[in-house]
Amino acid sequence: MSEIxxxxxxxxxxxxxxxxxxxxxxxxxxxxxxxxxRFENIEQGAMAHGIDLDALIKDLNKVAEKSH
Structure with missing residues (x-):
C-alpha cells in the first residue's frame, strides 16, 4: 500500500x-x-534535480512501510 x-x-x-x-x-x-x-513537494524536488520520480516514490514507500 502506497502512503507517500x-x-x-x-x-x-x-x-x-x-x-x-x-x-x-x-x-x-x-x-x-x-x-x-520547505515548500516543494516531492514531484517538484525530483524535477528540479532530474530525478526519476517513480523510482524515488517506490523507494520512499519501501522504507516507510518497514516502519509500520
Missing part, C-alpha cells in the same frame, strides 16, 4: 518518516535543509 505520493511535501515526508532521509540522499536530493525543501 508525489504531491506530499518533502519536509512533511521526512518529519513523518525520518528514515526516508537516506532515500532522498541516495537519489540525489541531499539538500533537505534548503529553503526549497
Amino acid at each position: 505520493n508525489k504531491e506530499m511535501g518533502i519536509i512533511e515526508v521526512v518529519e513523518k518518516y525520518p528514515q526516508t532521509v537516506d532515500v532522498f540522499r541516495s537519489h540525489g536530493m541531499g539538500c533537505l535543509g534548503c529553503a526549497a525543501a
